[in-house]
Amino acid sequence: MKPLWRLNKYLFKYKGYLILGIVFTIISNIFVIIPAQLVRVAIDYVVESFSFYQFYDGAEIESVARSGFLKFIFIFGFLILVMALLRGLFLFLVRQTIIAMSRYIEFDLKNEIFQHYQSLPLSFYRRNSTGDLMARITEDVSRVRMYVGPAIMYGINLLVLFPLVIGYMLSVNVRLTLFSLLPLPVLSLSIYFVNNLINERSEKIQRSLSNLSTFVQEAFSGIRVIKAFVREADSANDFEKASENYKEKSIRLTLVQALFYPLILALIGISTIITVYVGGIEVINGAIGYGVIAEFILYVNMLTWPVTSLGWVTSIVQRAAASQTRINEFLDEQNDITSSEELDEEIRGEISVQDVSFVYPDSGIRALHNLSFEVKSGESLAIIGTTGSGKSTIANILMRMYDPTEGAIFVDGRDIKSYKIESLRKQIGFVPQxxxxxxxxxxxxxxxxxxxxxxxxxxxxxxxxxxxxxxxxxxxxxxxxxxxxxxxxxxxxxxxxxxxxxxxxxPKILLLDDCLSAVDTKTENAILNALKKIMEDRTSIIISHRVSSAKLADKIIVLDDGVIVEKGTHEELLARKGVYADLYEKQTQSNEAVEE
The missing domain is CATH 3.40.50.300 (P-loop containing nucleotide triphosphate hydrolases)
Structure with missing residues (x-):
């Protein structure tokens, strides 16, 4: 239960709903006990009245006795009907309070998780799959809602109904009470084990269904490839195998579910038989009247669902605790990307990177090593390098998706960590690859x-x-x-x-992260022509593996394995005949070959 303590803040928030739910549960159970007592009185009255009616058989007073007899029977029937309607009303109110409370808590919890997800750094998303993130905010939250809704509702009902019913039963006849309740603990334990089997097999079905859905999604997404390689038959066979696995698990679940209701009905039947048998002996002995047997049968049926729900509720609590543990695991994640001064001011766009090194925390890969460069306000810088040279890592640290492992970054002469993160990112225009x-x-x-x-x-x-x-x-x-x-x-x-x-x-700073890598030469030229105007009087950083993009920049740096190997203007680097000139020559020849 310890992981579920985290939900107490929500229970306190919606304590009004919870308190009203408890009150309505108590009242509804009072209206379920009174009809059973009315049934006992009615049966005893019928038995006694019938003997009295036989005594006046054939006499003139017979019609008067008959009329009075029917009148009292009608009153009993009317009262039982009223009690049933009142109980229905309060059961409705119970659900409108406790179940409504669970929906409010579900809403708040989902929002809390989603907002917390968005506050976490990029490294968190590199460590965890999208499917896992979605499962915790949907399936796990739904299981937790079952705890704060149905589990609490039936738990309260059990705590209220048991003392009321069993206390009254014991006051009437202790021996009959003990015998009539004998099968109920067996029923509760049986339901607990059967329900665990159902849950276990249901989870296997969910995993199987998830795999099936993933297979279908991939098949439809890649339908062009499947058709191009004429693999329709193989794809259909693979789907049939996956469907067969799902079918077998579903049939196994159906087998367990088929035991559920017969088990309940069998144990209820046994309890009823015991009640009638022991009650009959007590009637013969003169300890109780005929109506007590009917009353006890009603009580046994009243207690059957709460006892049955005990196993079900226990299983819900176990599953909710497991789900809340998974939710807490992510809620306890902390964002290490924070602001030291929460500065919220307009920037000019001057950037200074000093001796920056960066190692990815999840993989341990060193992406940058002692990197230093400066970009004045309104200037443009091109960062050129091959795949894996660390270009995109620079974009990530400038956007503060990550913080450098070593070194510092300054914007307008201030440490980038001093700016409020939201304010900084609002003033950076980012175009991802x-x-x-x-x-x-x-x-x-x-x-x-x-x-x-x-x-x-x-x-x-x-x-x-x-x-x-x-x-x-x-x-x-x-x-x-x-x-x-x-x-x-x-x-x-x-x-x-x-x-x-x-x-x-x-934006004051425009950050283009290899955004032209997926377009052809003609489209690239059109976009580059548009970028010339966009970059005017704006600090711009163009990250690319194509040297054609670098022509727009005032300065160029060339990266190789996270280290700056060359820097200068386009003309200076061509004249130097180094790495940049070599890349330019290769890419130019490649473009000419394509055009031919």
């Missing part, structure tokens, strides 16, 4: 990094990124909804929309 567009309109994608822009500024950003004409040619223009990850657009269009999104917020 792997373009990500949301399944929303083009308009909202361009305005994503802002708190609401006028149409003119959205249109201007699109024009500056040389994508405006493409957008207005669409039937719905800027209102065109993009598919998943922007699949509706071509590679070049996605790249330019991503650039428009970065410049729409008018």
């Amino acid at each position: 792997d373009v990500f567009l949301f399944s929303d309109t083009i308009y909202n994608n361009i305005g994503f990094g802002t708190d609401g822009l006028a149409d003119e500024k959205i249109h201007k950003a699109a024009k500056d990124a040389d994508v405006y004409d493409n957008i207005v040619d669409f039937p719905n223009g800027f209102g065109t909804r993009l598919g998943e990850r922007g699949i509706t657009l071509s590679g070049g269009q996605k790249q330019r929309v991503s650039i428009a999104r970065a410049i729409a917020k008018e």
